[in-house]
Amino acid sequence: MKKSIEVTGMHCGHCAASVEAALMNLAGVKKAKANHETNEAVVTLSGDVADEAIRAAVEGAGFTCGKIVEKKGLFG
Helix, strand or coil: CEEEEEEECCCCHHHHHHHHHHHHCCCCEEEEEEECCCCEEEEEECCCCCHHHHHHHHHHCCCEEEEEEEECCCCC
């Protein structure tokens, strides 16, 4: 399963890397990719990860977490 996360406050690649590192520290996150230009992070999950845990990780890294939505479909 993949989830898309709206992240505001990222201004550069280092910001995106901080978000990725915070998300990768969550149990059940297999892959995390953040993009400061689109204000989005996408996580690939190997297990169930609560949206509250994702939100806490993003905010703990110093950024604002908006909507978290499950990506569905073949190219999700």
